[in-house]
Amino acid sequence: MRVLKYAILGLLIKRPMTGYELAKEFNFELAEFWHASHSQIYPELKKLNDEGLVTYDIEISGDILEAKRYSITKEGELEFTQWLHKDEKIPKTQKDIFRLRMYFSNNLDPKTRIHLLENQRQQHLKRLNTLVKTSEQYPEVPDLYSDRFGDFVVLKGAIMRQENIIEWIDQCIGYIEAGAKNKP
């Protein structure tokens, strides 16, 4: 499916970037729903260059440090746009280890279950706070054609997802507390 290919092409439409810069992008807002490390990015950039979807110029910092600044080509833009127009089938499975654990939680005593849930709750709350803080950079909805629009909607989605997970965790805790009260 080569999603990384399209992720890179999409980022290069914003502006030409080095592999190193692309790797950084995958660690900010984007990181909530897509990630790639440099060991994936460099080979992919090479491949995209072979396919004629990107080109690069070499930049020199200081005396000898070379950086390849990649730009998307016309063909690259075309392929990216075609991909972007396609309907996406929703995935059957969103792998989630914690939910797998909860699926098996009848094997744990109530106290342990609540401990595990509280631990998750705390982590998600922390993440939520970070996301909310980031969202303060968007006092209003960005222009539809600005690339900040995409940032904005996925950030909103990330916040809503964290809130939803916390709500689910709270309900789980509620079920366990109610169940433990009946049969302690």
Added chain:
Amino acid sequence: MRVLKYAILGLLIKRPMTGYELAKEFNFELAEFWHASHSQIYPELKKLNDEGLVTYDIEISGDILEAKRYSITKEGELEFTQWLHKDEKIPKTQKDIFRLRMYFSNNLDPKTRIHLLENQRQQHLKRLNTLVKTSEQYPEVPDLYSDRFGDFVVLKGAIMRQENIIEWIDQCIGYIEAGAKNKP
């Protein structure tokens, strides 16, 4: 990390199963947040057997059709329980291709964006309806120590997640409609 190992061990605690039956389990409720196909399961069962965490008896249906019915061993139960007690770090990234597309959505005209969103909406709504129908099997919260408790809480979570995604999609559509009105 070998999550599949623990997923299989957890399922075998419920009851002894064949590889074929395990594969089926990964296609029902569990499928929302974990999946494995038979080509992964059979080698893993072999490995677990080598490690002494499961054993099997051969069952014969009809004249010659053999099935290996796997049971978890004491060691297997111990390892599983130890795993289940561990705190889980929340993942930095939950890969989501559709959100990646939306991240790049400034490259699409508003009509196409709304088309893509409506398409997702419809798919998630369909999934939601299926989940809600399934949840009717749980008129009340199952007993804390019944293995239906795990089924129940993750099903609740799956429903909440679908509702949340639909809410996000609706908000996205709202942003686009509002933005397109200002600058058509």
Added chain:
DNA sequence: TTAAACATGTAAGCTGTTACATGATTTA
């Protein structure tokens, strides 16, 4: 009698992570 379900396995290939490997430049 035929299609669906039962049943088990292997192989090739893609994706992704962690570690290995090296070195330059900038900033504190």
Added chain:
DNA sequence: TAAATCATGTAACAGCTTACATGTTTAA
């Protein structure tokens, strides 16, 4: 001058998907 950041690559391995491969039993 030392640490952080910039910069690029490869290798080994784990995980997962799709296809290949084979055959039996049951229910319509």
